[in-house]
Amino acid sequence: MEEKILQVKELSVSFSGGVQAVSKVSFDLNRGETFALVGESGCGKSTTARAIMRLIRAPGRITGGEVYFEGKELLGLSEKEMTAVRGKNIGMIFQNPLDSLNPVYTSGSQVAEGLIVDKMEKGEAWALVEETFRDVKIPDAEKRVKSYPHEISGGMRQRVMIGMMLCRHPKLLIADEPTTALDVTIQAGIIELMNDLRRKYDTAVLMITHDFGIVADMADRVGVMYAGEIVELGDVFTIFDHPLHPYTRLLMKALPVITKKEGRLETIPGTVPDLSKPIQGCRFADRCPDACDACRQYSPAMVEAEPGHLCACHRVKGGEGNE
Amino acid sequence: MKKSKLWQVARKPLFFIGFLMLAVVVIAALFAPLIAPHGYAEMNLALKFTAPCAQFPLGTDQYGRCVFSRIVYGSRIALKVGIMAVVIETGIGVTLGIIAGYYGKKLDQAIMFLTDMIWSIPPIILAMAIVLLLTPSAENVAISVALVTWAQFTKIVRVKVQSIKNLSYIQAAKVYGESDVQIILRYILPNLTSTIVILASLALPSAILSTTSMGFLSLGAQEPLPDWGMILSGGIQFIERASWISFWPGLAIVWTVLGFNLAAEGLKELLDPRMKV
Amino acid sequence: MSDMGKYILRRLLTGVLVVLCVTIIIFGIMQAMPGNPIDLMVDTRVSPEKVAELKARWGLDKPPVVQYFYWLGNILRGDFGTSITTKQEVFFLIKQRLPYTLMLTGAAVVIEYLVAVPLGLLAAVRKEKLMDKSLTIIMVVLWSMPTFWLGVLFIMEFAINNRFFPISGYSGLKSLVLPALTLALPSLAQIFRLTRSEVLDVMEERYVETAYAKGVADKSVLIRHVLRNALIPVTVTFFLNLPWLIGGSVVVENVFAWPGMGQLLWKGIAKQDFPIVQGITFVIAILTVICNLIGDIVSGILDPRIRVE
Numbered sequence: 024m025e026e027k028i029l030q031v032k033e034l035s036v037s038f039s040g041g042v043q044a045v046s047k048v049s050f051d052l053n054r055g056e057t058f059a060l061v062g063e064s065g066c067g068k069s070t071t072a073r074a075i076m077r078l079i080r081a082p083g084r085i086t087g088g089e090v091y092f093e094g095k096e097l098l099g100l101s102e103k104e105m106t107a108v109r110g111k112n113i114g115m116i117f118q119n120p121l122d123s124l125n126p127v128y129t130s131g132s133q134v135a136e137g138l139i140v141d142k143m144e145k146g147e148a149w150a151l152v153e154e155t156f157r158d159v160k161i162p163d164a165e166k167r168v169k170s171y172p173h174e175i176s177g178g179m180r181q182r183v184m185i186g187m188m189l190c191r192h193p194k195l196l197i198a199d200e201p202t203t204a205l206d207v208t209i210q211a212g213i214i215e216l217m218n219d220l221r222r223k224y225d226t227a228v229l230m231i232t233h234d235f236g237i238v239a240d241m242a243d244r245v246g247v248m249y250a251g252e253i254v255e256l257g258d259v260f261t262i263f264d265h266p267l268h269p270y271t272r273l274l275m276k277a278l279p280v281i282t283k284k285e286g287r288l289e290t291i292p293g294t295v296p297d298l299s300k301p302i303q304g305c306r307f308a309d310r311c312p313d314a315c316d317a318c319r320q321y322s323p324a325m326v327e328a329e330p331g332h333l334c335a336c337h338r339v340k341g342g343e344g345n346e
Numbered sequence: 347m348k349k350s351k352l353w354q355v356a357r358k359p360l361f362f363i364g365f366l367m368l369a370v371v372v373i374a375a376l377f378a379p380l381i382a383p384h385g386y387a388e389m390n391l392a393l394k395f396t397a398p399c400a401q402f403p404l405g406t407d408q409y410g411r412c413v414f415s416r417i418v419y420g421s422r423i424a425l426k427v428g429i430m431a432v433v434i435e436t437g438i439g440v441t442l443g444i445i446a447g448y449y450g451k452k453l454d455q456a457i458m459f460l461t462d463m464i465w466s467i468p469p470i471i472l473a474m475a476i477v478l479l480l481t482p483s484a485e486n487v488a489i490s491v492a493l494v495t496w497a498q499f500t501k502i503v504r505v506k507v508q509s510i511k512n513l514s515y516i517q518a519a520k521v522y523g524e525s526d527v528q529i530i531l532r533y534i535l536p537n538l539t540s541t542i543v544i545l546a547s548l549a550l551p552s553a554i555l556s557t558t559s560m561g562f563l564s565l566g567a568q569e570p571l572p573d574w575g576m577i578l579s580g581g582i583q584f585i586e587r588a589s590w591i592s593f594w595p596g597l598a599i600v601w602t603v604l605g606f607n608l609a610a611e612g613l614k615e616l617l618d619p620r621m622k623v
Numbered sequence: 624m625s626d627m628g629k630y631i632l633r634r635l636l637t638g639v640l641v642v643l644c645v646t647i648i649i650f651g652i653m654q655a656m657p658g659n660p661i662d663l664m665v666d667t668r669v670s671p672e673k674v675a676e677l678k679a680r681w682g683l684d685k686p687p688v689v690q691y692f693y694w695l696g697n698i699l700r701g702d703f704g705t706s707i708t709t710k711q712e713v714f715f716l717i718k719q720r721l722p723y724t725l726m727l728t729g730a731a732v733v734i735e736y737l738v739a740v741p742l743g744l745l746a747a748v749r750k751e752k753l754m755d756k757s758l759t760i761i762m763v764v765l766w767s768m769p770t771f772w773l774g775v776l777f778i779m780e781f782a783i784n785n786r787f788f789p790i791s792g793y794s795g796l797k798s799l800v801l802p803a804l805t806l807a808l809p810s811l812a813q814i815f816r817l818t819r820s821e822v823l824d825v826m827e828e829r830y831v832e833t834a835y836a837k838g839v840a841d842k843s844v845l846i847r848h849v850l851r852n853a854l855i856p857v858t859v860t861f862f863l864n865l866p867w868l869i870g871g872s873v874v875v876e877n878v879f880a881w882p883g884m885g886q887l888l889w890k891g892i893a894k895q896d897f898p899i900v901q902g903i904t905f906v907i908a909i910l911t912v913i914c915n916l917i918g919d920i921v922s923g924i925l926d927p928r929i930r931v932e
Contacts, residue, residue: 078835102841110838117829117836125830125848126928127855136847137837171927187837360760463644465863466911468870471888471904475652478892478900555769559874562771563889578771582878585790589779596772604767611763 027091028054028194028227029075034088036067036074042299044070046251047088052195057221057228059238059259061274062248065295068231069118071248072197075229076115077105092195110137114188118200120181124172130180131156131168134187141191151190159186159216178209185216192224199231214240235275239263247271250295250306253325257332267334269311305337313338361615364608371602375421382415387570395588405590407581413591416572417598423567424574424602427488428554434492435553436546439499440538444530446500447507454504461497469494470559477565484567487560491553499545503538510537540617547613551606558599574599627923634919638912645908646698650691653901698905704898706891713902716887721906723793724883728865728872730803731810735868736861739811743818743857744850750823758815766812770871774805774878791880802879806871810864817860821853828852855926862918866911 029052036045045067052058060068074085077097090097097108109115117123124133131152138148149168156164159182172180181201188196198217202210218241221228230241238245238259245262247255247270255268266272273291293310296302304319305311311318317337325335374381383401390410398405404414446457464472469491476490510516516533524532560566561575569576574595581591614621678684685693697704703713746755781801782790789798825831826849834844873885880886884903891899923929 076836078832106838106840108838109836115836117833119829122829123833125834125852127851127926133833136834136839140838140840173928184833187833463641463648466641466866466908466915467645467648468866468873468907468911470867470870470873471907472648474873474888474892475649475900475904478895479652479655551767555767558769559771562769562874563877564893575769575771578775579877582775585775585778586783589775589783592772592775593779596769596775599769599772600764600767603769604764607763607767 026054027051028056028093029229030089030091031071031075032089032091034071034074034090035086036070036079036083037086039082040299044083044251044298045074048248048251048253049088050246050253050256052227052229054194055221055225055227056243057230057241059230059232059242059245060248060253061232061235061238061245063233063274063291063295066248067251068248069199072115072199072229072231076109076113076197078115110188110193111141111191112193113195113197114191114193115197116181116184116188116199116201119204120177120184121204123184124180126172129169129171130175130183131170134168134183134190137187137191155186155190156183158190158220159183160212161186177205178213181205181209181213182216185213185220189220189224189226193226195227195229196221197229197231200233201230202237203232203234210237217241235263247274250302251298252306252335254307254336255334256325257334261329261332267328267332267339268307268336269313269338270307273312305335358612358615360608361612364605364610364612367601367605368609371421371425371605374418375425378419378422382412382418384412384415386411386416386419386572388412388415395584397588398590404594405588407577407588407591408584411570413577413594416577417574417595420572420574420577420595420598421602423484423561423571424554424558424599427484427557427566428550430485430488431491431495431553431557432546432550434489435496435549436499436542438492439496439545440503440542442496443500443503444507444534444538447504448511448526448530448534450508457500457504461500464494464497467494470556473556473560474563474565477560482565482568484571484573487557487566491556491560495549495553495556498549499542502541502545506538506541507534510534541621544610544614544617544621547606547610551603551610554599554603554606630923630929631920634916634923638916641912641915642909645912646695646905647691649901649904649908650694653897654687654690698902703902703905706899707896708894713898716899717884717902717906720882720884720887723881724872724876724885726799727802727806727876727881727883728869730799731806731868731872732865734803734807735811735814738807739814740818740850740854740857743815744822744845744853746815746819747822747826748845755819759819762812762815765808768809770805770809770875771878773808774801774875777801777805778878793882798879798881802875802881805878806868806875810868810871813864814857814861818853818857821856822849825849825852851925855922858925859918859922862914862921865914865918869907869910869914 031051032049033047034045034049035043035047037043048067048071050058050060060071062068070079070083073079075090075097077085079085085098088098092108092112097105100108124130128136131149134152134155135145135148138151139145143151152168153164156168161167161179161182167175167179172183175183185201201217202213205213214237217228220226228241230237232238242259244258245256246253247262247268249270255262255266255271262271263275266275270291291310296306296309302322304317304321305314305323308314308318315337321337323335323337325333326339328334328339383403388411390406393402393406393410394408396402396406396410402412402414404412404417407413407416442457442460446454472494473487473490476493477486480486480489511534513533516529519529519533557566558573558575561573562579564576564579566576567573577595578592578599581588581595585592675684701714703717705711706713706716709716742758746758749755777788778790778801781787788801792798831844831848834848839847872883873888875881876883876885877889884906887899888903890896891903
């Protein structure tokens with residue numbers, strides 16, 4: 024069943040001062056598939072995720088493009104229609120479970136809130152909340168539903184978030200660095216849980232991460248983002264087997280030193296270009312070990328190097344495979 | 347850089363209006379004898395309760411004194427008492443804040459307990475008690491208001507000092523054997539300047555409100571001195587006959603306090619727009 | 624709930640400690656006053672033996688520390704002494720006037736909170752828009768108003784020009800309107816500003832984004848998540864500021880000849896009637912501590928994190 028559940032076409036987002044955080048990003052997700060957007064922090068991957076949910080706050084705004092969810096265009100919906108899509112059809116979990124739960128409500132009631140939005144009876148909702156807590160493997164579920172967020176650990180809180188977003192069986196889950204703020208020991212458990220549940224409910228996942236380890240564990244296909252653009256896109260085996268874009272290769276080399284804390288990877292020399300000014304040529308040219316004159320002159324177009332494997336680099340020729 | 351920021355702030359109409367309003371008050375205070383058509387204590391019982399007219403622009407009070415002249419002279423008292431109160435409360439508050447923040451431990455706890463204590467007594471009532479103890483006068487009002495309001499300085503300065511004292515060059519100064527007093531005067535106090543200026547400028551309008559309230563309760567400068575609060579309270583019993591006696595001094599207070607408030611906002615915007623007070 | 628119980632108990636003990644310290648401060652000031660209460664209370668014709676007896680009753684022949692406990696003991700028994708000027712029991716005078724002061728400050732408190740919080744929320748939602756800017760300007764002007772002048776304006780407009788309300792004194796609930804507004808309006812500004820800035824801060828919180836991502840409608844997010852959290856610091860500050868409001872009532876009562884304690888206190892001060900001044904100050908201190916205690920309890924209810932600390 025190769026049906027597209029999400030199609031993102033030339034999505035652009037800009038912030039104040041003319042910062043073009045996301046420029047013309049396109050990709051799509053099949054039903055039940057996991058797609059990972061990978062890149063350094065500040066590359067626009069989180070902004071892309073928020074733009075799909077239309078959670079970009081002023082002064083940031085979506086400046087162009089289309090987002091289709093099950094064939095329905097989202098960016099043109101009224102705020103009310105979009106509210107109905109959020110949570111019910113597309114769920115989202117965030118990077119830091121420590122502050123993504125409201126401190127003044129019990130964790131259970133925050134899960135129930137979403138169910139009540141779906142017009143579920145209170146009693147029924149609470150029963151489902153308890154079941155959900157068991158589903159996400161929280162011990163003492165019947166007690167923990169009454170715990171406040173500050174009374175449970177970060178890993179547990181992320182489980183609550185996952186439960187909150189999956190108990191309504193959305194067809195798509197957007198996970199923005201779901202394990203980054205957690206201890207390494209807890210990360211594996213969360214990934215395993217997400218893998219189990221997405222298979223169980225056949226949920227498509229858009230995974231935002233900077234960690235190729237997680238990509239390997241979860242993703243079917245990968246998009247590599249740099250400075251607001253997707254520079255390489257393909258299925259996970261191809262990308263790991265023969266990455267085409269120099270940036271992807273450098274990013275993968277940096278893999279072993281990726282720490283559990285979010286932060287710029289120091290292993291790739293140079294800095295991301297200033298996105299508030301127009302950029303001539305390839306955005307990666309200044310940091311690229313293979314950059315040539317053409318790279319500084321023209322920006323490379325996305326070409327299909329082999330079926331399903333796209334790359335935007337002057338060194339890569341369409342249809343020829345490597346180099 | 348500095349200049350462009352000053353320009354930005356000066357361009358905001360509200361701050362500009364604030365400074366203009368203040369200029370009027372300061373000019374009135376400086377040139378009172380030239381501006382006021384009459385002396386502040388000049389009585390003329392034959393002309394009592396005269397409505398505003400050419401001779402008495404804002405009318406006369408129950409003793410036939412010119413309300414306008416009394417208000418003009420009164421600006422001197424209002425500014426003097428307000429500024430004096432702020433200077434004293436800044437002195438006490440900053441000193442205690444530095445001591446609490448710099449030395450920490452027991453001394454910190456004691457000072458914090460004291461500030462909590464002061465917070466939990468209604469300030470006007472405590473100030474009234476203190477004035478009563480010192481006998482009512484303009485100076486004593488300034489002292490008493492200062493004695494009940496310094497705590498806000500202490501709280502903020504203390505937190506600020508706690509963060510400053512661990513800076514490496516201050517630690518280094520300690521290692522070089524500089525005394526605590528030297529460190530405080532040379533390194534810590536300069537770091538506090540903008541905080542203190544902001545706090546003091548925000549405290550000034552409140553101080554003027556508090557001191558004129560004390561004047562209203564006849565605890566401030568005594569007759570025949572023209573304390574704005576006192577002129578106003580003196581007029582209330584005649585409000586149906588001569589509302590101008592109470593109306594105009596009140597407007598003078600609002601004018602002054604509003605001017606200071608707007609100017610203080612501007613100053614805060616200029617020095618440290620993110621500071622929470 | 625037992626967490627809550629322990630929390631309240633801890634706060635109650637702190638409150639008692641504060642009252643003790645406040646009484647020490649009052650007593651200290653009293654001690655420092657020129658003359659002593661008995662000499663002021665009795666006139667010169669009273670025999671020295673009688674004076675000595677009175678002094679013994681009040682413990683005035685003992686060292687200050689002992690005197691303090693005598694004084695405290697008397698106060699706790701409800702013996703506030705007798706007024707120097709009217710010769711009435713101070714306790715009786717206070718009992719007569721306390722309800723009026725509570726009525727005035729209570730009404731002002733309700734007005735202040737119910738007006739300032741929604742306006743603060745409105746200004747935050749309409750940040751930088753015309754509504755926000757005009758509200759902010761109105762609030763700065765109110766903040767700059769002395770209560771006594773606002774009272775005069777109200778009297779001139781609503782009691783003299785249009786006889787909607789009585790000018791002064793107490794003659795039914797209608798008399799309450801102008802004094803309560805006078806007391807509430809100037810202090811509104813602070814709560815307004817705090818609500819506005821707290822709401823803006825909370826809007827940046829991640830859990831608000833979570834709520835939106837859940838598909839909760841805009842209004843519910845604003846009330847259930849944003850305002851609910853912003854109210855914690857707002858309420859704490861609100862109760863911390865109550866002493867200012869209670870203090871302000873002294874002034875307002877004098878503008879409107881309101882028959883509360885503030886007026887009595889002022890007369891007491893003007894006539895150097897020490898027992899009245901001490902008694903009222905003590906009662907107000909207790910009131911303040913009670914307000915703070917209620918504030919602590921309310922913030923404990925609002926914020927589950929405080930209870931454990």
